[in-house]
Amino acid sequence: MPNTVLVTGGAGFIGSNLVRYLLRTAPALRVVTLDALTYAGNLESLTDVAAAHGPAGDGRHWFVCGDVRDAGLLSALVGGTLREAGTDRTVPAPDAVLHLAAESHVDRSSLGPSAFVETNVVGTQVLLDAVRASLAAEPRPFRFVHVSTDEVYGTLAPDDPPFRAGTPLAPNSPYAASKAGADCLVRAYGETFGLPVLTTRCTNNYGPFQFPEKLIPLVITRALADLPLPVYGDGRQVRDWLHVEDHCAALWAVLTRGRLADRVYVIGGEAERANLDVVRGVLAALGKPESLITFVRDRPGHDRRYAMDISATTEALGWAPTRRFEDGLVATVQWYQAHEAWWRRVQSEAYRAARSLYLPG
Ligand SMILES: NC(=O)c1ccc[n+]([C@@H]2O[C@H](COP(=O)([O-])OP(=O)(O)OC[C@H]3O[C@@H](n4cnc5c(N)ncnc54)[C@H](O)[C@@H]3O)[C@@H](O)[C@H]2O)c1
Numbered sequence: 001m002p003n004t005v006l007v008t009g010g011a012g013f014i015g016s017n018l019v020r021y022l023l024r025t026a027p028a029l030r031v032v033t034l035d036a037l038t039y040a041g042n043l044e045s046l047t048d049v050a051a052a053h054g055p056a057g058d059g060r061h062w063f064v065c066g067d068v069r070d071a072g073l074l075s076a077l078v079g080g081t082l083r084e085a086g087t088d089r090t091v092p093a094p095d096a097v098l099h100l101a102a103e104s105h106v107d108r109s110s111l112g113p114s115a116f117v118e119t120n121v122v123g124t125q126v127l128l129d130a131v132r133a134s135l136a137a138e139p140r141p142f143r144f145v146h147v148s149t150d151e152v153y154g155t156l157a158p159d160d161p162p163f164r165a166g167t168p169l170a171p172n173s174p175y176a177a178s179k180a181g182a183d184c185l186v187r188a189y190g191e192t193f194g195l196p197v198l199t200t201r202c203t204n205n206y207g208p209f210q211f212p213e214k215l216i217p218l219v220i221t222r223a224l225a226d227l228p229l230p231v232y233g234d235g236r237q238v239r240d241w242l243h244v245e246d247h248c249a250a251l252w253a254v255l256t257r258g259r260l261a262d263r264v265y266v267i268g269g270e271a272e273r274a275n276l277d278v279v280r281g282v283l284a285a286l287g288k289p290e291s292l293i294t295f296v297r298d299r300p301g302h303d304r305r306y307a308m309d310i311s312a313t314t315e316a317l318g319w320a321p322t323r324r325f326e327d328g329l330v331a332t333v334q335w336y337q338a339h340e341a342w343w344r345r346v347q348s349e350a351y352r353a354a355r356s357l358y359l360p361g
Pocket of ligand 1: 008009010011012013014015034035036037038039040041042066067068069099100101102103104105119123147148149150179201202203204205206211
């Protein structure tokens with residue numbers, strides 16, 4: 001059981017849900033969030049965490065605004081010498097890392113791959129080096145969990161068996177290629193330097209606090225405004241969907257019960273759905289007409305189908321998804337209806353003003 005977990009990318013969609021999940025699940029755990037606050041990082045997704053667990057709460061959460069490519073910062077953060085801003089205390093050294101910081105949007109990766117290589121590949125290497133140096137200077141029990149994606153496996157035909165951990169990597173988008181590059185580095189640091197690393201590869205997540213450029217929140221927020229809903233190609237691309245809370249539970253299981261010898265755990269929701277059916281599900285939940293659907297030219301290199309065989313993960317960790325997709329989708333639609341201020345401030349970019357959770361300005 002770790003004492004202090006460093007969560008990189010903790011102001012993003014999965015990261016903010018994960019920080020909340022960790023602090024709720026492990027009452028003695030301390031969590032340090034590192035995030036560069038790119039367009040995808042949103043401190044307003046951590047407002048409740050800051051109130052309950054920041055200095056005015058039980059003091060178990062720290063927020064550090066910084067870039068995973070910043071070797072000096074990472075060395076101080078992992079080594080436990082980073083000064084807490086505005087105090088003479090240091091941020092506690094982690095004995096576990098959950099690495100989520102990444103450029104994550106596939107469409108953006110075709111427009112500008114270099115940011116993806118920089119953050120996802122180079123950033124992962126810088127973080128691994130910081131952990132390696134810290135463990136060499138101060139050997140201690142440690143776990144490094146790298147959070148990756150099913151997209152590294154490429155695409156499946158309709159009748160292909162689902163991906164398993166050992167399926168060969170065949171990434172098709174620059175995003176997927178950059179994640180596969182990071183996966184290979186993580187593996188290599190385990191092999192070459194004996195770092196205690198594990199990699200998870202998860203299918204599509206959905207749930208609260210997802211940036212409204214991704215399919216489900218995009219469709220919800222546009223449908224609420226009666227705007228056309230762009231659907232790529234014929235809409236028959238199949239994705240496997242997992243509620244973000246179930247993903248958080250899986251990451252906690254991997255962190256606390258994962259076996260280093262297993263190297264890779266695949267995570268999924270056993271809920272294969274065509275994109276068009278997901279869009280229809282949102283419209284049904286909102287009582288909006290399907291005439292809002294507008295088919296647009298397909299994304300280049302668009303993978304046709306992802307699916308995951310999670311039996312080995314379930315057997316090894318005792319973890320399994322708990323939410324039916326249709327129930328989780330309705331709950332997610334209701335969350336966006338109830339949190340209009342959150343996504344309106346994302347749309348207007350007002351959320352970008354905040355750079356610090358605990359200091360004014
Ligand atoms: N969303 C999914 O369906 C899904 C599925 C499988 C795996 N993943 C993986 O999970 C992780 C999180 O995904 P997400 O959907 O929450 O992404 P997201 O885009 O919502 O969040 C990414 C976070 O990383 C931060 N970040 C980006 N570059 C950074 C840098 N250089 N230094 C520090 N922080 C930086 C951003 O500010 C943001 O807060 C990613 O690694 C992604 O590849 C996501």
